[in-house]
Amino acid sequence: MVVMVHGLGLSGRYFTPLARSLAAAGRTVLVPDLPGNVRSRRAVRRSPDVEETVEELLRWRTAAAIGPCVLVANSVGCQVTAALAAEHPRLVERMVLIGPALDATALSPVRQLLRLLTDAPREPLSLLAVAAADYLVTGPARSLAGFRCARQDASGPFEARLRRIEAPTLVLRGSGDPVAPQLWAERVTAALPHGRLAVVPGAAHAVHFSRPDITARQILEFGPVNESR
Template structure:
């Protein structure tokens, strides 16, 4: 479906008023396509799942004349969700998408019932050059299918927009990200693929600790995009967490 150039993929029962939807938020320069394995598994359990291409990215590239900042993307996503449902739902994000999700949960707390952050990036105090080096180191640990999908998405979004989005994300990491995390009121699960070279264990535990009700867990056999390489395990974690069994999903942050 497309709303004013804002492309959203739907899985499971169609969204309707009064029914919560699970929203999956992609990382920098990407589309929501790499969430498809997880979205299908969540939908198989009966969930309504929405997977947007954020404004300025991939199929939503024309929704913004230039790369929007983290806060603008969060507000655009909140407006889109509000038109579909008045019931708060789970929000799941990966990588730099975690910054968008944290901003949305902080600014629009009535829309988010649970927050799941997978491999949150970027880490404050780490230079852009080091962050890029971590991304390069992670690539060989990811499935080949993901690498080809990501390369195509980066080309569609465009190198200039990717670079501009990276600058926005670095500024957000240095300023607003931790502030937003501290303002999140939804129960939060921070998941790190055990082989992730981008989001360190120390950082992901700090993210969980900044949220008033945050927990952290490592997922064996996965790297930065754990939702893609281990969708069954990720769906099981999210399922337990969102039905109130967070004590089984991770340790307190």
């Protein structure tokens, strides 16, 4: 079982290419929309912080009767899965952090915005269309509130949690990703007790969208996905 966790202000729609690649390999894939984002924005009155998002994700897992699984996250979603894996290690078989954000060495809103603007021309136009539609539905107020929560988590708790994660974890980035640069990805990997870094040449921040087959292969080769649980 693979559970995918999306980034800030987005829905799970941009995981569709990767989900299809994994499903074609015989894996079961679930892609929830986190509360406060896009179609689930009215599930909560305000944007939840990382800890509150984890609690919502745990409630969803219980309702769906999901056991230990592989967690695959992108961008700020990596902060959510890191918190879940650190606090509930028995629920996580393995974890994949794709373009982990926010970079603790560049938490200025201006720097983060510049990195996103730098990344945009490197992504497929089809992804930009999905992201624009999602951000429009989530709205600027919710997106900004979510960023503030993510920034607070990235300022300390995120890296502290990484050091407590027991599950084998793959850190995956595109070689052209300005949001999660190489030095930051190396720092994230070094903090993990069982971490490994892989870089996909020519891809940007959403490597799971632009290179879904390569990303799926990286996930499958990193370790078995136990479908019996």
